[in-house]
Amino acid sequence: MLTLLQINTGIHGPASMSSILADEIAEAFSNRFSGTNHIKRDLGEDPIPHLDQATFESFSNPVSANVSAFPDELALSDKLISELKQADVLLIGAPMYNFMIPSTLKAWIDNVARAGETFRFSETGPVGLLSGKRAILVIAQGGEFLGTPADLQTGYLRMALGLMGITEIEFVYAMGLAMGPDKAEAGLEVARKKIAELFGPVPV
Numbered sequence: 612m613l614t615l616l617q618i619n620t621g622i623h624g625p626a627s628m629s630s631i632l633a634d635e636i637a638e639a640f641s642n643r644f645s646g647t648n649h650i651k652r653d654l655g656e657d658p659i660p661h662l663d664q665a666t667f668e669s670f671s672n673p674v675s676a677n678v679s680a681f682p683d684e685l686a687l688s689d690k691l692i693s694e695l696k697q698a699d700v701l702l703i704g705a706p707m708y709n710f711m712i713p714s715t716l717k718a719w720i721d722n723v724a725r726a727g728e729t730f731r732f733s734e735t736g737p738v739g740l741l742s743g744k745r746a747i748l749v750i751a752q753g754g755e756f757l758g759t760p761a762d763l764q765t766g767y768l769r770m771a772l773g774l775m776g777i778t779e780i781e782f783v784y785a786m787g788l789a790m791g792p793d794k795a796e797a798g799l800e801v802a803r804k805k806i807a808e809l810f811g812p813v814p815v
């Protein structure tokens with residue numbers, strides 16, 4: 612049985628295009644791999660607190676950081692990491708907000724990228740501890756920035772997941788979503804074609 616961890620991050624609730632596409636991928640994935648264990652978080656609806664000093668200190672030194680004062684934050688990070696460790700496939704819906712990923716997704720990354728848990732330091736630099744997992748990243752953009760200096764999402768997500776050893780990544784781009792109905796429709800068509808290539812046709 613495969614475990615799929617889905618992280619939606621769009622702020623538009625059920626109208627979030629990145630979430631709609633990520634949901635379609637989750638459905639196609641579950642149809643393809645029956646019995647999939649599907650863990651889903653919607654950070655748009657249920658955001659994760661940004662990392663602060665006390666929480667960060669509790670990651671590396673629970674005793675001196677007086678963890679008893681911050682049990683919830685440490686427990687949340689432990690839970691998020693446990694979900695990620697369980698996952699065979701990580702699916703993220705990531706809209707572009709102000710040229711970057713949503714801040715809630717950055718907060719999730721700050722909580723799961725923990726030395727000693729998901730990567731370790733070495734004399735040659737960090738070594739990821741989660742190799743063998745695959746990731747599918749949906750990138751939804753109002754404009755069309757793939758391949759331009761304004762596409763800061765692709766490189767950042769590769770680096771952040773790569774830090775933890777997740778290097779097998781498929782990107783699904785839906786672009787031009789705020790450039791009028793024709794462009795938006797074309798952008799969604801490109802995304803759904805890519806999803807169909809990965810998992811077969813998406814039921815509409």
Ligand SMILES: Cc1cc2nc3c(=O)[nH]c(=O)nc-3n(C[C@H](O)[C@H](O)[C@H](O)COP(=O)(O)O)c2cc1C
Pocket residue numbers: 620621622623626627628629630706707708709710711751752753754755756788789
């Ligand atoms: C706060 C905010 C900032 C945005 N910034 C950008 C941007 O920098 N570049 C871009 O191409 N689109 C931008 N957009 C448009 C979204 O990327 C686009 O509408 C996308 O479909 C949003 O995905 P969602 O529906 O899952 O939220 C922005 C949208 C919002 C709400």
